[in-house]
Amino acid sequence: MEQPQNIKGMRDHLPPAMLLRQHIINTLVGIFERHGFEPITTPIVEYAETLEGKLGDEEKLIYRFEDHGGRRVALRYDQTVPLARVVAQYSGQLTLPWRRYSVGPSYRGERPARGRYREFWQADADLVGSASPVADAEIIAMLTEALAALGFPGFTTLLNHRQVIGGIARVSGLEEAAAGSVYRAIDKLDKIGPDGVHDELQKTGVTEDAATGILALVQLEGSSADVLHELRQRLQGDERAMAALANLEAIIGHLDSMGVSPEQYQVAPRLARGLSYYTGTVFEAITSHWPAGSLLGGGRYDELIGMFGKQSVPTVGLAFGIDRLHDVMEELGIGPRPQTTAQVYVTVFSDAQMDASLRLAHELRAAGIHTITTLDGGTNLGKQFKEADKRGLRFALVVGPDEVERNEVAIRNMQNGAQRTVPRSAAAAVLREMLGM
Amino acid sequence: MEQPQNIKGMRDHLPPAMLLRQHIINTLVGIFERHGFEPITTPIVEYAETLEGKLGDEEKLIYRFEDHGGRRVALRYDQTVPLARVVAQYSGQLTLPWRRYSVGPSYRGERPARGRYREFWQADADLVGSASPVADAEIIAMLTEALAALGFPGFTTLLNHRQVIGGIARVSGLEEAAAGSVYRAIDKLDKIGPDGVHDELQKTGVTEDAATGILALVQLEGSSADVLHELRQRLQGDERAMAALANLEAIIGHLDSMGVSPEQYQVAPRLARGLSYYTGTVFEAITSHWPAGSLLGGGRYDELIGMFGKQSVPTVGLAFGIDRLHDVMEELGIGPRPQTTAQVYVTVFSDAQMDASLRLAHELRAAGIHTITTLDGGTNLGKQFKEADKRGLRFALVVGPDEVERNEVAIRNMQNGAQRTVPRSAAAAVLREMLGM
Numbered sequence: 001m002e003q004p005q006n007i008k009g010m011r012d013h014l015p016p017a018m019l020l021r022q023h024i025i026n027t028l029v030g031i032f033e034r035h036g037f038e039p040i041t042t043p044i045v046e047y048a049e050t051l052e053g054k055l056g057d058e059e060k061l062i063y064r065f066e067d068h069g070g071r072r073v074a075l076r077y078d079q080t081v082p083l084a085r086v087v088a089q090y091s092g093q094l095t096l097p098w099r100r101y102s103v104g105p106s107y108r109g110e111r112p113a114r115g116r117y118r119e120f121w122q123a124d125a126d127l128v129g130s131a132s133p134v135a136d137a138e139i140i141a142m143l144t145e146a147l148a149a150l151g152f153p154g155f156t157t158l159l160n161h162r163q164v165i166g167g168i169a170r171v172s173g174l175e176e177a178a179a180g181s182v183y184r185a186i187d188k189l190d191k192i193g194p195d196g197v198h199d200e201l202q203k204t205g206v207t208e209d210a211a212t213g214i215l216a217l218v219q220l221e222g223s224s225a226d227v228l229h230e231l232r233q234r235l236q237g238d239e240r241a242m243a244a245l246a247n248l249e250a251i252i253g254h255l256d257s258m259g260v261s262p263e264q265y266q267v268a269p270r271l272a273r274g275l276s277y278y279t280g281t282v283f284e285a286i287t288s289h290w291p292a293g294s295l296l297g298g299g300r301y302d303e304l305i306g307m308f309g310k311q312s313v314p315t316v317g318l319a320f321g322i323d324r325l326h327d328v329m330e331e332l333g334i335g336p337r338p339q340t341t342a343q344v345y346v347t348v349f350s351d352a353q354m355d356a357s358l359r360l361a362h363e364l365r366a367a368g369i370h371t372i373t374t375l376d377g378g379t380n381l382g383k384q385f386k387e388a389d390k391r392g393l394r395f396a397l398v399v400g401p402d403e404v405e406r407n408e409v410a411i412r413n414m415q416n417g418a419q420r421t422v423p424r425s426a427a428a429a430v431l432r433e434m435l436g437m
Numbered sequence: 438m439e440q441p442q443n444i445k446g447m448r449d450h451l452p453p454a455m456l457l458r459q460h461i462i463n464t465l466v467g468i469f470e471r472h473g474f475e476p477i478t479t480p481i482v483e484y485a486e487t488l489e490g491k492l493g494d495e496e497k498l499i500y501r502f503e504d505h506g507g508r509r510v511a512l513r514y515d516q517t518v519p520l521a522r523v524v525a526q527y528s529g530q531l532t533l534p535w536r537r538y539s540v541g542p543s544y545r546g547e548r549p550a551r552g553r554y555r556e557f558w559q560a561d562a563d564l565v566g567s568a569s570p571v572a573d574a575e576i577i578a579m580l581t582e583a584l585a586a587l588g589f590p591g592f593t594t595l596l597n598h599r600q601v602i603g604g605i606a607r608v609s610g611l612e613e614a615a616a617g618s619v620y621r622a623i624d625k626l627d628k629i630g631p632d633g634v635h636d637e638l639q640k641t642g643v644t645e646d647a648a649t650g651i652l653a654l655v656q657l658e659g660s661s662a663d664v665l666h667e668l669r670q671r672l673q674g675d676e677r678a679m680a681a682l683a684n685l686e687a688i689i690g691h692l693d694s695m696g697v698s699p700e701q702y703q704v705a706p707r708l709a710r711g712l713s714y715y716t717g718t719v720f721e722a723i724t725s726h727w728p729a730g731s732l733l734g735g736g737r738y739d740e741l742i743g744m745f746g747k748q749s750v751p752t753v754g755l756a757f758g759i760d761r762l763h764d765v766m767e768e769l770g771i772g773p774r775p776q777t778t779a780q781v782y783v784t785v786f787s788d789a790q791m792d793a794s795l796r797l798a799h800e801l802r803a804a805g806i807h808t809i810t811t812l813d814g815g816t817n818l819g820k821q822f823k824e825a826d827k828r829g830l831r832f833a834l835v836v837g838p839d840e841v842e843r844n845e846v847a848i849r850n851m852q853n854g855a856q857r858t859v860p861r862s863a864a865a866a867v868l869r870e871m872l873g874m
Contacts, residue, residue, distance in 0.1 A: 004487040004522045004745055007510060010480035012523055014530070015537075018476045034802045036779030036809035039455045043447035043556045044481055044542065045500075045512075050441040063482075065502030068546035073444060075482075085441045086449055093451070095827060097812055100452075105481065109505035119480045132812040134791065141799075257795035259803070308441055342473030354571065358694035362578075365471045366696070372473035375534055375569040390532060 009112030010119040016339045016392075017326070021121075023336055024150065024325050025103055028123045031146045035138065037099040037125050042082040044105065048072040050085055054307075056276065061108040075107035079124045079319070080304065087128060088308035096129030096313070103322075117323055126317030128305055133247055136281045136300060136316050137254035143318055144260045147285055147295065150325065151334045155287040155295065158268035159224075161248050162278050162299075164231060167241025168217045168269065171234065172210040180276065182206070186218050187272040194219065218270040224252060227267040244280075251281065277301045281316065290328050296320045339392030343370045343435055345414075347384040349400035351377030356399045360409065360427065367428035368437065389414050395431060399424075446549030447556040453776045453829075454763070458558075460773055461587065461762050462540055465560045468583045472575065474536040474562050479519040481542065485509040487522055491744075493713065498545040512544035516561045516756070517741065524565060525745035533566030533750070540759075554760055563754030565742055570684055573718045573737060573753045574691035580755055581697045584722055584732065587762065588771045592724040592732065595705035596661075598685050599715050599736075601668060604678025605654045605706065608671065609647040617713065619643070623655050624709040631656065655707040661689060664704040681717075688718065710734055714741045718753065727765050733757045776829030780807045780872055782851075784821040786837035788814030793836045797846065797864065804865035805874065826851050832868065836861075 006012050013021055029039075048064050051074045055062065063075040076082055079102045087094065103123045110116050125142060127135045140157060147155050162183075169182045181204040185197050192200070194215050201211040217234060220227050228245055235241040248267060255265065265283075273282040280300030287295060298318025306312040329335045346361045348354050354377045364371040372393075374384050381398065388396040398410040409427040411434070412419045422430045443449050450458055466476075485501050488511045492499065500512040513519055516539045524531065540560045547553050562579060564572045577594060584592050599620075606619045618641040622634050629637070631652050638648040654671060657664050665682055672678040685704060692702065702720075710719040717737030724732060735755025743750040766772045783798045785791050791814045801808040809830075811821050818835065825833040835847040846864040848871070849856045859867045 003525055004484060005526060006480060006522070007482055007484060007504070007508070010482055012480070012527070013478040014523070014527060015475040015477065018478060021478075022476060033778040034805070034807050036777065036807055038452040038778050039459055040452065041450040041455060041458075043443060043449070045444055045447055045544070045556065047441060047444060061505070063502070063504065065500070067444070067500065068498070071444070085443075086451070088440055089442060090449070090451060095824070099809065107482070119482065127812075130812045134795070134810070134812045137795075138812075254792065254795055257792040257799065259799045340473065341470040341475050355691065355694040358571070358574075358691055362694065362696045368471070370471050370473055372536065373571070375564075375567045375571045375575075387532070 007118070009110065009117050011117060015341075016337065017330075019338050019341070020329065020335055021322060021326055024320075024322055024329070025121075025123060027149050028146055028320055029101070029103065031142055031149060032101040032123075032125050034145075035099065035125075035142055037101040037142075040083075040086065040100050040102055041104065042076070042079070042086060042102070044075055044107075045073050046076055046082060046085070048074040050074075050308075051076060051081055054081055054277075054304075058108070061110060063107050063109055077108050078106050079104065079122055080126075080301075080317070083124070083126060083128070084305045084308055087305050087313060091309060094128075097135065098128040099125070100128060101125040115324065115327055121322035123320040123322060124317060126305075126315055128315045128317075129313050130316075131302065131314035133250035134254055136247075136251045137258055137260075139298060139316050139318055140251070140255060140265065140283060141258035141260050143283070143285055143296070143298070144264050146320065150329065152287055152295070153289055153332075153334075155264070155285050157265040157283050157285045158271045158294075159248065159251075159265050159281065159283045160268055160271040161244035161281050163240045163244035163280070164235070164248070164269055165218070165272060167231075167235040167238040167244065168214055170238050170241070172206075172213040172217075174206060174210060178204065178206070182214065183272040183276075184274060186214075186270060187274050189218065189270050189272075220269050224262065224265065224267040227269065231267075231269060247280065273297055273299060277304045279303060283318075289332055293324075295325065295328065341370055342372045342391065342393055343395070344372075344431060345384070345388035345391070345393040345396045346371060346373040347381055347388070347396055347398050348374040348377045348379070349381065349398065353377070353400060353404070356404050357397075360397065360399055360424075364428055364431065367432065369428060369431055369435065385412065385414070395434065397427070444555070446547065446554050448554060452778075453774065454767075456775050456778070457766065457772055458759060458763055461757075461759055461766070462558075462560060464586050465583055465757055466538070466540065468579055468586060469538040469560075469562050471582075472536065472562075472579055474538040477520075477523065477537050477539055478541060479513070479516070479523060479539070481512055481544075482510050483513055483519060483522070485511040487511075487745075488513060488518055491518055491741075495545070498547060500544050500546055514545050515543050516541065516559055517563075517738075517754070520561070520563060520565070521742045521745055524742050524750060528746060531565075534572065535565040536562070537565060538562040552761065552764055558759035560757040560759060561754060563742075563752055565752045565754075566750050567753075568739065568751035570687035571691055573684075573688045574695055574697075576735060576753050576755055577688070577692060577702065577720060578695035578697050580720070580722055580733070580735070581701050583757065587766065589724055589732070590726055590769075590771075592701070592722050594702040594720050594722045595708045595731075596685065596688075596702050596718065596720045597705055597708040598681035598718050600677045600681035600717070601672070601685070601706055602655070602709060604668075604672040604675040604681065605651055607675050607678070609643075609650040609654075611643060611647060615641065615643070619651065620709040620713075621711065623651075623707060624711050626655065626707050626709075657706050661699065661702065661704040664706065668704075668706060684717065710736060714738045716740060720755075726769055730761075732762065732765065778807055779809045779828065779830055780832070781809075781868060782821070782825035782828070782830045782833045783808060783810040784818055784825070784833055784835050785811040785814045785816070786818065786835065790814070790837060790841070793841050794834075797834065797836050797861075801865055801868065804869065806865060806868055806872065822849065822851070832871065834864070 185200040282299035284297035622637040719736035721734035
């Protein structure tokens with residue numbers, strides 16, 4: 001057999017890259033749980049029927065097949081449709097509003113490209129069953145806390161509302177039905193520029209004047225208060241837009257109490273977000289250090305979660321793309337860069353000293369120090385030091401016959417070669433201090 | 438559309454069950470990392486060819502399908518074959534011996550039954566690239582630490598070696614080729630009893646005398662030293678069995694230095710383990726509190742990991758079945774039973790007091806306390822207390838106009854209804870103490 005490979009677009013995550021991924025996931029989960037979000041895990045495989053009819057043009061990307069019983073099944077392509085199924089299936093067991101998070105892979109048969117994978121990991125957090133602006137504010141607060149905790153410098157959350165864009169389309173004289181193509185055109189503003197969007201809008205049948213009017217409005221910039229004020233003037237008379245602006249104002253009013261400062265967000269009428277299921281707020285985090293696109297986004301979707309049940313379930317949520325966060329953090333050099341999980345390497349002086357070393361390693365582990373040992377007693381000490389260094393360990397320990405005799409341990413700093421000897425009984429405490437534990 | 442369901446045998450893990458699963462996984466990962474094992478994650482989907490030809494009769498259980506490019510792909514059925522692929526594919530990047538762990542789901546198209554799932558989660562730890570008995574001892578030590586950390590009462594690790602069983606077969610006059618059927622027959626000892634195994638052995642062509650001899654040997658019990666001594670007497674002259682006994686003795690010799698006490702393991706010549714790929718030690722943990730089967734197992738398999746490369750890579754490892762551990766812990770009442778991730782519920786006295794509550798919640802979260810709030814200001818306090826109680830929260834907080842006026846917070850113990858008032862500035866510290874943080 002030829003040497004096997006992973007499938008393109010489905011990646012192996014090996015250390016040390018995997019350690020950064022784990023750091024990202026653990027940080028996000030920590031924030032989610034601090035807000036009382038509860039974990040769920042649903043299967044990777046769902047009935048195809050559950051997943052079909054919700055992705056539009058992308059439907060063809062679903063991995064579908066027949067299982068052993070001839071059932072049509074499919075790999076999930078996100079964690080939102082399974083959430084909708086769960087809310088319908090277990091409605092009797094769930095107390096709404098329900099804060100839930102999920103971390104796991106989803107699958108789309110994309111053509112693999114830089115930053116686009118066939119297996120991709122997401123960390124979703126959704127607040128299910130509340131239409132309150134406090135719910136939107138809480139999701140935005142979590143987003144802010146998460147990016148701060150991950151160490152992103154100078155990020156901003158762009159904030160908009162679907163009915164602001166709807167109002168912009170309506171005051172520009174467009175029919176309700178045109179709203180979808182307006183979202184999609186505006187969504188491309190950062191990519192194709194104002195002229196491009198102008199063309200795009202006209203292609204979808206918008207008059208030149210209307211296109212110019214839309215572009216002037218969506219390009220409004222300034223403090224959130226100024227932008228809201230300006231929008232209120234220009235969208236006057238459109239009731240739904242007025243309600244949307246009031247909603248945005250209410251959300252912003254709570255952000256301060258939740259620890260989000262005004263420099264951390266911006267009302268941005270240009271923010272559309274492509275997904276058709278959003279019904280209220282939409283938001284996206286960007287950073288000037290990564291101009292290539294948004295870090296993550298989310299919004300309110302009051303109709304999607306209820307689709308399998310009898311009534312709509314207002315929901316606001318967001319999804320962190322783990323792959324995107326990882327790629328950006330690696331490129332920007334953000335976050336810790338451990339090479340391995342171990343902290344300390346216990347050498348083995350000789351076969352006869354093996355158990356002295358194993359015993360020391362056991363004591364260190366019991367003190368919470370991540371410790372590995374040599375497995376073969378016959379290796380010379382110099383080679384073991386080299387190995388410790390190669391593995392990225394900061395300290396190598398020696399318990400040779402002299403050390404055993406004197407009840408001591410020698411600690412070698414692998415970065416500078418300095419060596420000190422400490423009483424055996426103090427070894428764990430000294431190392432904990434040297435490791436900053 | 439009819440209300441959708443999960444696929445049978447592929448389970449939804451909702452809170453609070455999911456919280457116990459997370460506790461199990463986090464505990465295992467903690468132990469793995471303390472021993473310097475490094476995490477990897479490989480895709481759920483592999484080329485079918487990579488996975489085929491290794492499962493024998495079970496091969497038909499593999500989920501196979503064609504992807505969008507017409508490639509034959511499959512869902513992985515364990516985490517060992519993907520590890521073998523990784524070791525071959527990235528051999529240049531890996532430093533052997535390599536300690537690696539993986540946590541994730543695998544798939545087999547089984548008929549679902551109690552304890553048998555089509556999607557099942559495993560936490561695997563393998564020490565790749567060492568034939569040293571220290572490696573076997575380390576895996577057994579991790580197993581012991583993990584079950585102790587999870588809180589399993591009185592478990593024992595049964596320990597055997599493939600060449601002990603081989604020797605038993607050989608001294609009973611069997612051909613080498615018969616060894617496989619002997620393993621499989623002995624493997625059923627706990628299920629079908631000695632008479633059953635006797636029949637089974639005779640069915641595979643073993644003479645009555647040989648079957649009786651085999652049964653006498655595999656049923657040896659007693660202290661590890663006694664059993665080893667007895668086996669050494671009875672298997673004298675069989676070189677491979679003698680080497681196996683010496684290997685077991687060396688491993689046991691290291692267990693003590695690694696903190697494993699003699700009551701925690703037992704040399705058990707009856708332990709066969711069905712999997713055909715084991716080449717050396719095999720082990721399995723059992724507890725008298727759960728007579729239905731083993732908690733988990735593992736062993737040494739020196740040929741499997743190297744199968745995609747040019748040379749064999751000696752490896753010893755184990756796999757914790759998360760579903761099995763979860764089911765047993767739930768049934769035996771082991772481990773924590775949190776109902777939710779939140780610890781504290783901040784009520785909202787009225788719409789006007791909303792931001793006072795949000796601000797308090799933000800302060801508590803910043804102090805590491807998992808906090809949720811009401812999302813709607815209009816709910817009366819009694820109803821909010823009921824909700825806090827229903828959600829399993831231990832404390833509900835009130836910041837009404839009086840409390841704001843006096844700069845205080847009222848803390849209500851939801852278990853006994855007791856209420857106390859503390860200065861606002863002390864709230865987080867008092868709660869941390871009440872929560873035992």
